[in-house]
Every structure is written in C-alpha cells, then in structure tokens.
Amino acid sequence: MHELSATQNILHIVMDHAERNHADSVSAINLVVGDFANIVPDCVGYYWKIITEGTIYADAVLRFDRRPAIFECDDCGSQFEITREMTACPQCGSDHVTFISGDELLVESIEIVRNEKEK
Amino acid sequence: MTSIKVPIIENILEANDFVAEENRKIFSDHNIFCINIMAAPGAGKTALIVKTIELLKDKIRIGVIEGDTASVTIDSDQVVMAGAPAVQVTTAGECHMDAMMVRKGMEQLPLDDLDLVIIENIGNLICPAEWDLGSHANALVASVAEGDDKPWKYPNIYRNLDVLLITKTDLIPYVDYDIDHFKSGVEILNPGLVTFPTSAKTGDGFPAWTEWLSKKTKAAAEK
Ligand SMILES: Nc1nc2c(ncn2[C@@H]2O[C@H](COP(=O)(O)OP(=O)(O)OP(=O)(O)O)[C@@H](O)[C@H]2O)c(=O)[nH]1
Ligand SMILES: [Mg+2]
Numbered sequence: 248m249h250e251l252s253a254t255q256n257i258l259h260i261v262m263d264h265a266e267r268n269h270a271d272s273v274s275a276i277n278l279v280v281g282d283f284a285n286i287v288p289d290c291v292g293y294y295w296k297i298i299t300e301g302t303i304y305a306d307a308v309l310r311f312d313r314r315p316a317i318f319e320c321d322d323c324g325s326q327f328e329i330t331r332e333m334t335a336c337p338q339c340g341s342d343h344v345t346f347i348s349g350d351e352l353l354v355e356s357i358e359i360v361r362n363e364k365e366k
Numbered sequence: 367m368t369s370i371k372v373p374i375i376e377n378i379l380e381a382n383d384f385v386a387e388e389n390r391k392i393f394s395d396h397n398i399f400c401i402n403i404m405a406a407p408g409a410g411k412t413a414l415i416v417k418t419i420e421l422l423k424d425k426i427r428i429g430v431i432e433g434d435t436a437s438v439t440i441d442s443d444q445v446v447m448a449g450a451p452a453v454q455v456t457t458a459g460e461c462h463m464d465a466m467m468v469r470k471g472m473e474q475l476p477l478d479d480l481d482l483v484i485i486e487n488i489g490n491l492i493c494p495a496e497w498d499l500g501s502h503a504n505a506l507v508a509s510v511a512e513g514d515d516k517p518w519k520y521p522n523i524y525r526n527l528d529v530l531l532i533t534k535t536d537l538i539p540y541v542d543y544d545i546d547h548f549k550s551g552v553e554i555l556n557p558g559l560v561t562f563p564t565s566a567k568t569g570d571g572f573p574a575w576t577e578w579l580s581k582k583t584k585a586a587a588e589k
Pocket of ligand 2 (some may be wrong): 411412413441487
C-alpha cells in the first residue's frame with residue numbers, strides 16, 4: 248500500500264501548521280481514516296517513527312478515527328455499512344446502491360506544545 | 367508549558383490532487399484526451415494499448431506514458447513498435463503512479479502533436495485507485511482469467527471508473543467465468559458503467575471500444 252507516501256504527506260501538513268502556530272513540539276495528531284481509504288494505521292505509525300526521528304514530531308501520538316464505508320440504496324433509500332464484502336442492499340436486496348462516505352484521509356487537528364518563554 | 371489544539375482538516379493526498387488538476391489542464395490546453403488504464407499485473411493492458419494503436423493510429427495521434435516499477439522497457443518497446451511515441455516512467459518500486467510521475471512523462475511527449483495520451487498504470491488493483499493522475503477518464507482492464515469475483519474483492523478500483531474493459535474473452539471457455547456475476551458486482555459499485563468485452567487475441571469487441579475512445583478524443587479536441 249501507499250502508507251509511506253501518505254505518512255510523508257501527513258508530516259508536511261503537520262509541519263506546516265506546527266510552524267505557523269510556533270509549536271515547540273507536537274504531542275498528538277488526530278487523523279480521520281475511512282475504511283475505504285486503504286490505509287493500515289500500524290504501518291503509518293511505523294513510518295512515522297522512521298521519518299520523524301530526532302525531530303519535534305517524533306513523540307506525537309497518532310490517533311486514528313476510523314470511519315466505516317457507508318452506502319445508500321437508490322431504491323429504498325436505506326443507508327448501510329459495508330465492513331468487508333460488497334453486498335446488495337440488506338433491506339430490499341437492490342443492486343443499485345451509491346457510495347456515500349468512508350474514503351476520507353484527513354488530518355483533523357494536531358495538539359501542539361509551547362514551552363513557557365522567559366520574559 | 368501550554369498545550370494547544372490546532373484544528374486543520376486537510377486532505378492528506380491534496381498535494382497530489384493539485385498536481386493532477388494541473389496535468390488535466392495542460393492536456394486540455396493541448397486539446398488532448400487523456401485516459402488512465404489500470405489493471406492487475408498481466409491483465410492485458412499492454413496488449414490492449416498496442417491493438418488500440420494499430421486500429422486508430424491512422425486517425426488519431428496517440429502517445430503513451432508507461433508506468434513500471436522496474437526500469438525495463440518491455441512494454442514501451444511494444445508501444446513504439448506499434449507506431450506511437452512512448453515514454454517510460456519508473457516508480458522505483460512504488461505500487462502506483464502519482465500525478466508528479468505523469469507530469470515527468472508528459473514533459474517528454476510531443477504534446478503539440480498528439481490527440482490522445484494513454485497512461486498504462488502499474489499492475490495493481492488497490493493503490494492506483496487512490497491517485498488522481500490528471501486524466502480525463504479512468505479505465506480498468508479486468509481479464510476473465512482473474513475470475514468473476516473481483517468486484518467484491520477489490521471494490522475501490524471500480525468506483526471511480528469511466529469505462530471498463532473485460533479482456534481475454536477468448537479464454538472464457540477455459541476458465542470458470544460467469545460474466546453476468548461479474549457485471550452484477552460492478553453494477554453495485556458503479557451503476558451503468560460503460561463496459562466493453564474484448565479480446566486482444568481475436569480482436570473481438572475492439573470496434574466498439576475504439577469507437578468510444580475516438581468519440582471521447584474528438585469531443586476533447588472540439589472543446
Ligand atoms: N488469450 C489472450 N491472451 C492475452 C490477451 N491479452 C493479453 N494476453 C496475454 O496476456 C499476457 C499479459 O498481457 P500484457 O498485455 O503484457 O498485460 P499487462 O497488463 O500489460 O501486464 P503488466 O504490464 O506486466 O502488468 C501476455 O502473454 C499476453 O499475450 C487476450 O485478449 N487473450
Ligand atoms: Mg504492461
């Protein structure tokens with residue numbers, strides 16, 4: 248999978264916002280990851296350690312907010328989650344279903360630390 | 367010491383999407399239609415591209431960007447033999463092409479003298495689906511030899527397709543492949559998807575596919 252490039256992109260976004268907010272370090276990164284985004288959180292954590300070693304980002308905790316894949320039936324309008332295999336609508340059996348959400352891959356927020364400055 | 371939460375909400379693949387959007391604009395400015403062809407390894411992407419070039423090259427000027435994980439020119443050599451300029455971009459082991467690689471390929475193609483650019487993506491059914499390259503259409507080549515259950519097992523790649531090619535149809539008698547079962551899975555993910563069953567070996571289905579591709583190319587040129 249493309250966890251390495253995803254992790255590099257996460258780092259770019261985090262660096263950008265940490266610098267703008269004068270962070271001395273970053274304590275946590277909150278990510279939103281849909282089930283259809285094909286990202287394995289453990290792999291991101293692994294790459295994170297490697298690419299941030301020795302930086303103010305190295306000790307950040309990565310939190311993954313997983314979102315299920317949601318589909319909506321075009322015929323009966325019911326919404327349902329798909330966790331593994333693709334299925335027809337569980338309510339009415341229709342094959343006509345539309346993907347609604349679940350492919351998100353976002354940096355939602357970061358938690359930064361500012362050391363007290365001597366005046 | 368103070369701890370502060372900074373709200374962000376930024377798409378992790380945004381940098382790629384930005385370059386992809388630029389690519390699309392460059393193609394459009396040159397009146398070029400660009401199609402990204404994805405598939406599993408060995409599904410028949412190169413065979414399809416070569417036959418398509420042979421059938422269309424007198425009417426449409428075609429260039430090809432060949433993505434490969436290794437720096438072997440096996441596929442691009444075949445394309446050049448068929449009579450179209452081809453550039454090879456190597457992903458250095460990565461499982462997908464991204465918009466920046468396509469940009470590098472574009473820079474080596476004579477864009478002023480082309481009507482259609484075909485991108486042969488890396489053989490993979492998972493990762494290429496996530497990366498917008500800046501094409502105007504995304505195609506999937508699904509060979510019958512892979513089995514009729516693939517829409518259920520690799521749902522993501524079917525969702526963003528504009529056209530589907532079911533290839534190696536000449537092999538249907540030898541593999542247990544139920545084309546209706548396959549299509550019912552596709553219908554769930556991408557209702558009404560334009561689909562062409564083809565065989566690069568017999569040429570079956572190519573008239574309909576090349577007609578679709580010619581129409582799209584002409585429409586892009588007239589814009
Ligand atoms: N019988 C039959 N064989 C085919 C057809 N299309 C391709 N093949 C064969 O399938 C094999 C793989 O075809 P390629 O066109 O190289 O497949 P590809 O998707 O480009 O492969 P990679 O680029 O390596 O991922 C070759 O041996 C082709 O001759 C077809 O329509 N019918
Ligand atoms: Mg090939």
